[in-house]
Amino acid sequence: MRQLPPLSALRAFEAAARHLSFKRAAEELGVTPTAISHQIRQLEELLGVRLFERRTRQVLITPEGQLLYPVLRDGFDAFAKALDALTARPSRHVLTLSATTAFTARWLVPRIAAFREANPGTDLRLHASDAPVDFRSGVADAAIRYGRGPYPGLVTEELFSDRFAPVCSPRLGMRRKEDLRSRALLHFEWRRVDRDTPTWRLWFERAGLRGPRRHGRDDLHRREPRAPGGARGTGHRAAEPATR
DNA sequence: GCTATCGTACTTGATAAGAC
């Protein structure tokens, strides 16, 4: 077990030796010169050696004090560095990325490990939601959504494009593309339709066929996923870096 | 045995006065 003098006394001595003044040491430590005098006197009695030579309006460090001073100076420097390292927290960038639940589960999550390895200084937070993203609320820094844009006030970048093709079960016995006209079709409910919107009508047009017959309730309808910021669109997914 | 309370001793630091 270590037998050490009071830390306050050692601290007072180190400050007084550095300044060669009880007064300035007291100012540094936030105590009175008397307290410094007490502390050093106590330390001298404890050690049995004189650390300072008191002169009129002046103190000089003794040879014994000169032996002790550099040891304490280096020790307190080491304390300060250790405490700085202990309390310092590296600044980390946090990126909150919003994406649809399906895209998050199937595409983003399997790639998290690679992202963290490539960006060790960035903490990635995923916000899985099919709802529109309001960037003003701070819920996300960027979002991946299905849509065509443009989205006013946001910066978009196309990540992927879709290819649309008819798919059906072999049990339906369809052999020709014309056979699709007589079948119930799955329709998206696009909120904004223009000449490039991937509708069945466009597909039949590109295939050189007359439009599909409407089957009413027999057709299956699926709502278009929403784009970021409440914008609607078709054609590509878009990623919006933060505009904040 | 554990916890709370009280009294005593010690530590720390401030004030005042004086020396140099």
Add this chain to the structure above:
DNA sequence: GTCTTATCAAGTACGATAGC
């Protein structure tokens, strides 16, 4: 102006005691 010494006040540590 700076440091020392005497004195005092406040805080802290620790042991004794009482109550549960």
